[in-house]
Amino acid sequence: MTRERAYFEASTLREHGRLSPEHTPEVYHFDRAMSLMGMRYIEPPHIILRKGLIAGVEYPLLADHMSNYMAKTLFFTSLLYNNTTDHKKGVAEYCANVEMCRLTEQVVFSDPYRVSKFNRWTSPYLDKDAEAVREDDELKLEIAELKSMFIERAQALIHGDLHTGSIMVTPNSTQVIDPEFGFYGPMGFDIGAFLGNLILAYYAQNGHADQTNDRKAYKKWILKTIEESWNLFQKKFVELWNKHKEGNGEAYLPDVYNNSNLLSLAQKKYMTNLFHDSLGFGSAKMIRRIVGIAHVEDLESIKDASKRAECERAALNCAKTILKGRRQFETIEQVIEHIQSFDRD
C-alpha cells in the first residue's frame, strides 16, 4: 500500500477534529512528502476500547461520547449541512484514497463470500458455517447492494474503520484514532462498524466468563451501550438538523421543507434508511470478522476453540439474519432482542 494513506489519515483527523475536537486527537504537524505526522499523545490510562471490552470494564460515557462524535462528523460533512460545491470538492479529494477503499471492498464485501486463501475461521468447528456463507444466495444479493452503496454513495466524510480497536478510552474520555480509511461514503458504514463490533464484544463474553465473573452484568451493559449509542446518535443528529435547518444544506431547502410536520416526516424517513444501512453494514462487518481475513481479539482471545466457535457461530447467525432482515427492524430495542435470542447462555 502507498504511503498516501497517511495523508488521508491526517486530513480526516483534522476535519473530524474541527467538528468533534473533544473526541479526536489534535494533529500538530503533517509532512506529506515524508508521510510524517505529529499528533497528540493519547496518554495513559487511555487504552484501546476493545481491550477494555475484553477485560469487562464499563465505560459509562461511551455511548454519549460516540454518539456525539458520529452525529457531528457525519452531519457536518453531509448535504444536510453543506452545499453541493463544498461537498463535491471533498468527494473529489478523497476519491484518491482509493487503495484503502479497495482493501475494504475486498475484505468486507468480497472475500467472506468466496473461496479465498486469506479467509480463515475456527476450523473444523465452523467449516460448514463458512461454507454456508459462501453458498447463501440471499446473503450475496444483500451484500452486493451494500458493496455498491459503499463505493458509489458519497453521503459524508466517514472514518471508514470505526471499530472498537480505533477508539481509545478512559471512563471519562473517548478518542477516535486511525481514520486512514477516511473518504466520502455512506454514514451507515461508520455507525454499523461501531455497533457491529459492540455486538461481537457481546457474543465474546460467554468465552470470557469464569467462576469469578459470569459476565452477565457486563453483557447487559454492552447491550445498553448499543441501545443508547443509536438512540443518542439519532437524537443528536436530528437536533443538529433542526438547529441548522435554515442553513446552506442542499438536501432539504427550508422553503421546500417548510412546515414542521413535513420536516419531521423527512427526518423520520432519513433516519429509518440510515438505521437500516447501519444494520446492514454492521452485520457485514461482523461476518467478515468470523470467516474473513482479519479477526477480532474479543473472540481470538478465547483459548478453548470449541467455546470460541460457539460464540462465533451465535454472532455469525445473528449477523446473517440482521443483514437479510434489516428493513424489518424499526427500533434498536428490537435489534437488542434479536441479539439476545441468539445467545444460548
Add this chain to the structure above:
Amino acid sequence: MTRERAYFEASTLREHGRLSPEHTPEVYHFDRAMSLMGMRYIEPPHIILRKGLIAGVEYPLLADHMSNYMAKTLFFTSLLYNNTTDHKKGVAEYCANVEMCRLTEQVVFSDPYRVSKFNRWTSPYLDKDAEAVREDDELKLEIAELKSMFIERAQALIHGDLHTGSIMVTPNSTQVIDPEFGFYGPMGFDIGAFLGNLILAYYAQNGHADQTNDRKAYKKWILKTIEESWNLFQKKFVELWNKHKEGNGEAYLPDVYNNSNLLSLAQKKYMTNLFHDSLGFGSAKMIRRIVGIAHVEDLESIKDASKRAECERAALNCAKTILKGRRQFETIEQVIEHIQSFDRD
C-alpha cells in the same frame, strides 16, 4: 455560468463516443483555454427529435438506437464493468462540473416545490395545480430522496440532460448531443429523462390533433417507443453484463456471483431498482417542465391555452402518481397503461 462546461461537454462526448460511436458525434478538436470545440456537423435531414415528435413523424429505429446508446454508455462507465480505481478517477474529475449539477438540482428538484420567481405555468388554468405541487408533502418526501441520490450516487457517467431536445434524428440515424451536464450520477436520471420527455410528447399530441390528423396512431407509436426503449435497454444492458461478467467490474465478482441462478437474481434486483429510479427521475423531469422554469416546445406550441393546460394537467397528474407509486410498477407495460388512464381523449 463558467465556460468550463464546454470542457465537460467535450469530455463526455469523447467518452460516450468511444463507447457508442454510432450515436455520438465525433469531437475533432477541443481547446480548453478557448472553450473551442470542433465536432461533426450533424447534417440535414437530421432534426431535433422534439421537433419531429411535434410534427408527428415516426422514427422506427429510435427505441433500438437509444437503448443501444444508453446500455453502452451506462454499462461501460459503471462498476459492472470498471474497477474502483478507474471509477473513482472518473468520479473525481467530473466533480468539477458542479455548476451544471447545481443548476439541475435547482430547476428539477427544488424550484417546482417552492415559490420561486423562475417558476411559470399556464395560468390561470394551472394555478391550483402548481400550488398543489408545492403543498404535496408526500411528493416532497419522494423528491428529497431523488435529489440526494442525484448528488450522492456516482453510478455511471451520465449525459445529464437526455431529453428529446438533446437528440438529433433521421429515420435511420440517432445522434445524442449537448452532454454539458455530464457527470457521474444515477443511471436512472438519463433513462428517466428520455422516457419522461416521450411521455410529455404523448400528452401534447391531443393539442396537436386537428381534422386532418387525430394523432391517435402517432400516440400509439410513442407508447410503443417508450415500451421498446425500456425493454430493449434492459435486454441489451443485461446482455452486456453477461458478456463481461468475467471481467474487471468490481460490483459483482465472478467468484462470488458464481452460479447462473444467483447472477440472474442479482440482475433482476439491479434492473428493478434501476427501473424505479428511472420512473422517479422521469416523472420529476415531467413535473418541472410544467410548473418550473423551462418548458418544452411540445406543450408550449399548443396555442390554445385552455387546451394546453388540459394536456399539461394530464401529464402532471400522471407524473405525480408515478413519482409517488413508482415502486409498485413491475413492467413498462403497466406504466403505459397508467399513462393512458390519464389521457381523457
